[in-house]
Amino acid sequence: MRRARRTVTATLTLAVASTMLTGCFEEPSPHDAVRDFLVGWQSGDYGLAAGRADGDLATVRKALADAKLELDAASFRFRITSVTMTGEESKAGFHAEVDLGENNPLWEYDGVLPLHLVDGVWKVRWSPSVLHPQLKEGQRFAVDTDPTPRQPVLDRSGDSLQTDTVLYVAGVYPARLGGKAEEVVAQLSEATGYAQDRLLSRIRSSPPDKFVQLVTFGRSRYQSMQPKLDAIAGIEIEPQDQPVNPDAPRQIVGTVSALTPESEQKLGGPQRAGDSVGKSGLQQAYQEYLTGSTQTKVITLDLKTGEQVALLKEWPGRRNLSVKTTIDRTVQAAAERAVSLTDTSALVAVDRNTGEIRAVGTKNLHQEKQALAGKFPAGTAFSIVAADALLKSGVSPKQRLACPQERTVGGATFANSGGSAGTTQSATFREHFAKGCVTALASLARRVTADDLAKSAKAYGIGQPWRLPLKSFSGTLPELTGDADKAKAIAGQNVEVSPLSMALVAAAVASGTWHPPVLVTEPKSPDPAAEVVPTAQPAPVPVDPKVRSALTAMMRSGAVGTPAQAGKGKVYGVTATAGDEHTWFVGWQGDVAIAVLAKNHDAGAVAGSFFAALRSS
Incomplete structure (x- = not known):
């Protein structure tokens, strides 16, 4: 995509340049010859350019065409900087801009066109130095690239959240093709779907003795393609270990695939054949950070030996970076174990003091789309906020x-x-909160204003514009217009939340301050190509100390005698209903606050299993 845009720009520039040059100069000065040569070179009309040189027409045409191939150039653009004339000799200076594609910077250099009169007509005195001052006879251009391997996604301790998997890279050594590059590329293009001209230009622009990566395959695709690849003489396969197989939480870390013809066209970034591409999760969200870019050198080579003669330009490429997350392997393992005992559930664990996400475990629910970004009825779990x-x-x-x-x-x-089956017997607000008595909680609607409920929801992050690098949902509280709406809100019947947003509510009560969620700590800035770009996070919000003291006691009552309190240490929380099938547990033990959503299962029991697993670890 980047290559295509630059090519269009170059075409437009050509029209302007041609008009400018034609209007400024007329024969018998050398200016027409300079103009025709550069316009022909820029536009690919090599016959026009060769006609203005004193060399053999076929030789000049081939040299200009080869320069484009050897540089794998998307376009050339030229600007005349000076023209001097002394008798029958002239010299024209020009500034060149060569788009090397692949998201590399423009290669810019200054060149010189020597001219002389031949039978009364100005001609460029032909030699390879016309193309570049340092290019000599018996030499050619080449582009030497050195792609950096993909960096890993890390847990909070700096350990990789991936294991190695083997990718199979099909490529060639140009020097071993024996003049059959076009034949090899045609067969590879037919087998894989990659554009033939792109594959060929990569081969022709590379040093002859260097392995040129052309196509990368995962294991299954390589096995299906192996017979076709084996039948192409000159294609060699290099297995490469890359840390791209995700560990838990797999859907948060995300998957990686080899670059395909379709993804190559779609990305328009620094990727080349041989690269891997993030397909989901953080691997996709931080694609450009993880892949970085390719180190690129423009060099000249000796045609006989293939050895480098001169370095004309070098770009180090953007340094690629690991992505460090807040995931804690120990907490994640406990979450995985707890949800494994259910048919359908999600558990999100956060650090009570920072809002950092420590684990995202699910069973038959998507970790990103449902645990972080799902929209579920809050039920009486919202009674914490109410x-x-x-x-x-x-x-x-x-x-x-x-x-x-x-x-x-x-x-x-x-x-x-x-479990909250009603009775006319009187009990305290604290007791009804602990047991989730919907009718008792709803009866308090007249004791609070709609504005008060909205302010509390905001203070606990519900509906606030906090964002993660992945999809997320902070919750919604509708406009409350009367006692019925307020009662429904207190009972959580018109409120939608995600497991992540409710884990943050628990953390706020546990620590005394609501914090926005954090999943990635490094790099600090978002990936420029990410679909979800985090906005500035809301500031932390302190919980009123007196309110927190009362809520802490109420949530302690909510956990006592329930499956959530299944072992040592104090557990705080509420078990709540949300419709006929779903239950919530929202609470904490120690520094870990959680929200559990379970279908046809006691969410408190999931929480108890989680805390027990965490303690035993």
Whole structure:
């Protein structure tokens, strides 16, 4: 894509340059010869250029065409810088811009065209130095590239979150092809779908004794392609170990594939055949950081020996970087173990003091699309946020409330289900919060304003513009227009959240400050090619100390006697219902805050398994 854009620009520049040069100069000065030679070279009309040189027409045409191939150039552009004339001799200076493609910078240099009169007509005095001052007879251009290997995605300790897998690189040594490069490329192009001209130009622009990577295959595709590749004389296969097989959390780390003809056209970045391409997760989100770019040198070679003669220009390429995440392998292993006991569930664990994501475990749910970015009914798990508003409005944890099986608030009917089956017997707000009594919680709608509920939701990050490098969802609280809407919000019936957003709510109560989530700590800036570009994160929000003290006690009551409290150490949290099939557990133990969403399974039991696994590790 980058190559195509530059080519169009060069074509437009050519039209301007041709008009400018034609308008400025007329015969019998040397200017027409300079103009025709450079315009012909730039536009690929090598016959026009050769006609203005004193060398053999076929030789000059071939030299100009070969220069483009040897440089694998997308375009040439020229600007005349000076013209001097002394009798029948002249000299024209020009500035060249050569687009080497592959997202490399323009190669710029200054050249000289010596001219003299031949039978009254100005001609460029032909020699290879016309193409570049340092190019001599018996030499050619070449582009020597050195691609850097893909860097890994790391956990918080700096260890790779991938294991090695073998990729198979098909390529050639140009010197071994014996003049059959076009035949080899035609067969490879037919077998793989890569553009024939691109493959050929890579071979012709490379040093003859250097392995030229042309196409990379994963194991399965290589096995299916092997008979065709083996039948192409001159193609050699180099297996390469690359750390691209993702460890847990696999969907967060993401997958990598070999570059395909389709992805090569789509990316338009620094990738060359032989590179790997992130297809999902952080591998895709940080593709340009992980792959970096290719070190490139423009050199001249001796045609007989193939040895380098001169270095004309060098670009080191952008340094590629590892991506360091906040994932903790120990916490991740505990999450994987806990969700494995269910049919469908998600568990997100964060550090209570920083909001850093320590683990994302799922069973039959997508780690990015559903654990981080899923939109699920909050159910009575949202009572944590609602309790913040209610406590600030003066509702005491000791206030006694009835918990009938059904109750109508503002015209909306609420009913208890499961473990929160109602009773007319009075109990405290703290007790009803712990058991998730929907009717008792809904009855408090008149004790709080819609604005109070919205402010508490915002303070706990619900609906706020925090973002991750991957897809994420912070939650939504609709506009509340009456007691019915407020009651539904307190019961979480009109609120949508993700497991990540609820884990952050638990962390806020546990630490006393809400923090936006963090998944990647290095590099600091987002990948320029990422589909999801994080915006500036909201500032941390402190929780009112008195409210936090009350909420902590309420959430301790919510965990006592439940499967979440299955071992040593204090667990804090609430087990909540969200519809007929889903349950939540939102809480913490120690420095790890979690949210669990489970289908047809007790989310508290998943939390208990997680905390037990974490303790035993």
